[in-house]
Amino acid sequence: MSDSTSEGNGGNQSMEMMNLKSEVPNMEIPQDCAGCGKKITDRFLLKSLERYWHESCLRCSCCQCCLAEVGSTLYTKASLILCKRDYLRLFGSTGYCAACCKVIPSFEMVMRARSNIYHLECFACQQCSHRFCIGENFAIFNNRILCEQDYQNLLMSNEEPIPLGYKQQSHHRQGEVS
DSSP states (O other), rough: OEEEEEEOOOOOOOOOEEEEEEEEOOSSOOOBBBTTTTTTOOEEEEETEEEETTTTTTOOOOOOOOOOHHHHHHHHHOOOOOOOHHHHHHOOOEEEEEEOOOOOOOEEEEEEEETEEEEEEEEBBBBOBBBOOOOOBBEHHHEEEHHHHHHHHHTTTOOOOOOOOOOOOOSSSSSOOO
């Protein structure tokens, strides 16, 4: 059976983790917001890129989404502050699905099995079309994904499959899949 991962299809990433909603201690002098320049008197603030921000001021340079609302990671490159989707769209690499041979956009989640990359919807048994759940066993034979049952049937026929012995796992390139 084989091992796979689900991840964003991007390249090397320059990112910084940010602490969301850090409680402002009782300071005599409030911090200045790096976004708007005003004093931060709110109960919560963000600290990222060695600067302080109002929750509403730390935004993606491309889509203007509020980064505090989309996760705890931001990406920086070429003087831009970016959400994950825009970072991958601008700087990620595309690939081709091993099952359907169509392009996989850089921002799309993928499944990996050995050196193959698949659209999530294409990651299924190529004999019976069974879609795999996380943790479910599968095999790769002649570069085709097989469910456990079809793999066993192949073993019982007189063909010579190469057992691989892995379990499916799902992962993002950055962060976790919920």
